[in-house]
Amino acid sequence: xxxxxxxxxxxxxxxxxxxxxxxxxxxxxxxxxxxxxxxxxxxxxxxxxxxxxxxxxxxxxxxxxxxxxxxxxxxxxxxxxxxxxxxxxxxxxxxxxxxxxxxxxxxxxxxxxxxxxxxxxxxx
Amino acid sequence: xxxxxxxxxxxxxxxxxxxxxxxxxxxxxxxxxxxxxxxxxxxxxxxxxxxxxxxxxxxxxxxxxxxxxxxxxxxxxxxxxxxxxxxxxxxxxxxxxxxxxxxxxxxxxxxxxxxxxxxxxxxxxxxxxxxxxxxxxxxxxxxxxxxxxxxxxxxxxxxxxxxxxxxxxxxxxxxxxxxxxxxxxxxxxxxxxxxxxxxxxxxxxxxxxxxxxxxxxxxxxxxxxxxxxxxxxxxxxxxxxxxxxxxxxxxxxxxxxxxxxxxxxxxxxxxxxxxxxxxxxxxxxxxxxxxxxxxxxxxxxxxxxxxxxxxxxxxxxxxxxxxxxxxxxxxxxxxxxxxxxxxxxxxxxxxxxxxxxxxxxxxxxxxxxxxxxxxxxxxxxxxxxxxxxxxxxxxxxxxxxxxxxxxxxxxxxxxxxxxxxxxxxxxxxxxxxxxxxxxxxxxxxxxxxxxxxxxxxxxxxxxxxxxxxxxxxxxxxxxxxxxxxxxxxxxxxxxxxx
Numbered sequence: 001x002x003x004x005x006x007x008x009x010x011x012x013x014x015x016x017x018x019x020x021x022x023x024x025x026x027x028x029x030x031x032x033x034x035x036x037x038x039x040x041x042x043x044x045x046x047x048x049x050x051x052x053x054x055x056x057x058x059x060x061x062x063x064x065x066x067x068x069x070x071x072x073x074x075x076x077x078x079x080x081x082x083x084x085x086x087x088x089x090x091x092x093x094x095x096x097x098x099x100x101x102x103x104x105x106x107x108x109x110x111x112x113x114x115x116x117x118x119x120x121x122x123x124x
Numbered sequence: 125x126x127x128x129x130x131x132x133x134x135x136x137x138x139x140x141x142x143x144x145x146x147x148x149x150x151x152x153x154x155x156x157x158x159x160x161x162x163x164x165x166x167x168x169x170x171x172x173x174x175x176x177x178x179x180x181x182x183x184x185x186x187x188x189x190x191x192x193x194x195x196x197x198x199x200x201x202x203x204x205x206x207x208x209x210x211x212x213x214x215x216x217x218x219x220x221x222x223x224x225x226x227x228x229x230x231x232x233x234x235x236x237x238x239x240x241x242x243x244x245x246x247x248x249x250x251x252x253x254x255x256x257x258x259x260x261x262x263x264x265x266x267x268x269x270x271x272x273x274x275x276x277x278x279x280x281x282x283x284x285x286x287x288x289x290x291x292x293x294x295x296x297x298x299x300x301x302x303x304x305x306x307x308x309x310x311x312x313x314x315x316x317x318x319x320x321x322x323x324x325x326x327x328x329x330x331x332x333x334x335x336x337x338x339x340x341x342x343x344x345x346x347x348x349x350x351x352x353x354x355x356x357x358x359x360x361x362x363x364x365x366x367x368x369x370x371x372x373x374x375x376x377x378x379x380x381x382x383x384x385x386x387x388x389x390x391x392x393x394x395x396x397x398x399x400x401x402x403x404x405x406x407x408x409x410x411x412x413x414x415x416x417x418x419x420x421x422x423x424x425x426x427x428x429x430x431x432x433x434x435x436x437x438x439x440x441x442x443x444x445x446x447x448x449x450x451x452x453x454x455x456x457x458x459x460x461x462x463x464x465x466x467x468x469x470x471x472x473x474x475x476x477x478x479x480x481x482x483x484x485x486x487x488x489x490x491x492x493x494x495x496x497x498x499x500x501x502x503x504x505x506x507x508x509x510x511x512x513x514x515x516x517x518x519x520x521x522x523x524x525x526x527x528x529x530x531x532x533x534x535x536x537x538x539x540x541x542x543x544x545x546x547x548x549x550x551x552x553x554x555x556x557x558x559x560x561x562x563x564x565x566x567x568x569x570x571x572x573x574x575x576x577x578x579x580x581x582x583x584x585x586x587x588x589x590x591x592x593x594x595x596x597x598x599x600x601x602x603x604x605x606x607x608x609x610x611x612x613x614x615x616x617x618x619x620x621x622x
Contacts, residue, residue, distance in 0.1 A: 018300070018304060021300070022297055022300055025296065025297055025300075026293070026297060031289070034293060038296050038300075041296075041297075042303070045304050048304065048307050048308075049307045049310075052307070052310070052311045077310075077316075078307075078310070081310075084259070084263060085262075085303060088262075088263065088266045088299075091270060092266070092270070092296060092299075095270060095273060099273075099277065099285065099289055099292065100289075102277075102285060103286075103289065106282065106285070112289060112290075115289075116286050118282070119285070119286045122281070122282040122283065
């Protein structure tokens with residue numbers, strides 16, 4: 001069991017990071033911390049993907065010295081997926097930060113429970 | 125390949141490019157363009173539907189210059205075209221009354237941005253319906269989440285902001301699960317396109333290697349889509365978001381967007397994994413139980429609501445429960461009933477949200493039931509369409525809701541023992557509960573208001589908006605009377621999924 005986890009160290013670490021990330025996202029009350037948790041969660045998946053595409057001893061798939069064998073290069077697809085994923089999580093971080101700013105200007109706190117309490121008194 | 129073969133792709137492209145162009149137009153023109161684009165998408169989808177009805181199987185449409193195992197593709201079948209037609213039709217009729225009431229929620233300066241988000245949401249829904257690639261699913265689910273966040277957050281109200289923050293947190297969690305699931309699936313199969321994926325999944329199941337990771341993948345992706353479509357225990361974000369959003373946004377979110385996630389789930393089950401594996405991995409009984417629980421508990425909570433919008437939002441949770449109950453039966457008949465419910469509920473729920481706003485509007489912008497007394501007389505068209513929509517929710521014959529319950533009951537009868545009993549009891553109890561709160565609402569909008577109640581004059585609903593609501597109402601009645609061809613279409617369409 002431990003041997004298996006150690007052999008797949010990157011995957012193990014990324015799943016642990018994923019759990020840490022979503023626990024912060026769901027359990028922390030502070031909005032900024034939630035956003036940090038979101039980023040940890042997303043980045044862990046990128047680690048997972050990138051480590052899966054990497055093959056020990058091979059190079060990035062850019063032809064510079066005329067080598068055309070497939071066996072010389074790593075799998076480029078997961079790297080492409082990571083790049084797409086990064087774009088997505090950057091835009092989500094931006095949206096969440098924008099929402100946080102709007103809520104902070106209105107309620108002068110970052111605590112989501114407190115904000116919900118303050119909002120309850122308003123007219124719907 | 126004829127011109128019509130390209131129409132699904134063109135309709136996606138049209139929505140996305142309209143999203144770019146509407147930003148520079150004048151607000152009035154932007155609204156007009158959004159309306160025209162939705163209408164065009166409806167026509168194109170209907171033509172694609174008539175084309176696919178003449179074909180035996182669905183056809184792939186290559187995107188870019190790389191063939192199947194490497195490139196990206198969309199796949200067009202009759203079920204996909206039917207859903208695209210249904211959803212764009214619902215959006216089209218929702219836009220007229222929705223845009224008319226927009227000034228109350230969206231400032232003129234931001235109305236262009238709102239139109240962009242409507243275009244983007246429609247584009248994402250179309251892509252999710254047609255796509256044949258799992259990573260495209262992920263990307264467009266994220267685009268849809270961003271669009272729906274903007275559609276709701278445009279209303280600058282404390283409740284709305286809190287609701288949308290909660291919404292985003294749950295959806296981001298769901299996105300994370302989905303991304304991890306897709307990554308793991310790619311890790312064990314090496315494919316992202318659905319057809320090669322399903323072959324690789326077959327091999328995994330036959331060889332028995334990586335069966336554990338496969339179960340984890342199925343669980344992750346199912347959980348992600350269940351969270352995003354507000355299946356019962358994960359529904360916590362839904363009621364507030366639907367209730368406090370602008371009426372058009374509520375209609376789009378609860379009517380169309382939540383169904384797109386479920387459609388992706390059906391596609392994942394049938395096309396990628398195979399329903400037999402879903403059943404043997406105990407995923408479908410889980411969905412079944414959650415669906416039944418949602419049907420009952422969503423309705424019970426809806427009864428206790430005092431705000432009419434929240435009541436309708438909770439009834440959404442119950443209605444999504446119907447879809448999951450059908451899907452969770454694991455039989456073709458159950459899934460077909462669920463698909464029909466997706467079409468019917470999209471129309472009914474968006475109509476309900478829009479009509480409710482009109483009723484609230486003539487009651488001095490007050491949402492409690494006691495202020496709504498007599499609203500059916502103050503706005504007669506809205507009262508009539510609300511009544512018909514409520515009847516469909518309860519499942520009175522000649523409405524779409526009746527056919528849904530009938531089909532679910534028939535699908536349940538095919539099983540024996542506790543499953544059949546549970547389906548029938550759940551349907552009976554939930555119909556009873558629906559009857560309690562919807563008929564109570566109908567009675568209260570036709571009740572005489574209290575003597576001392578003063579209703580300030582409100583802006584009248586335009587004839588075109590009333591006409592759109594009536595068209596939507598006729599559609600619900602059509603689903604109840606002429607459901608036979610649609611059911612046959614769903615039945616044959618589902619066969620092309622596997």
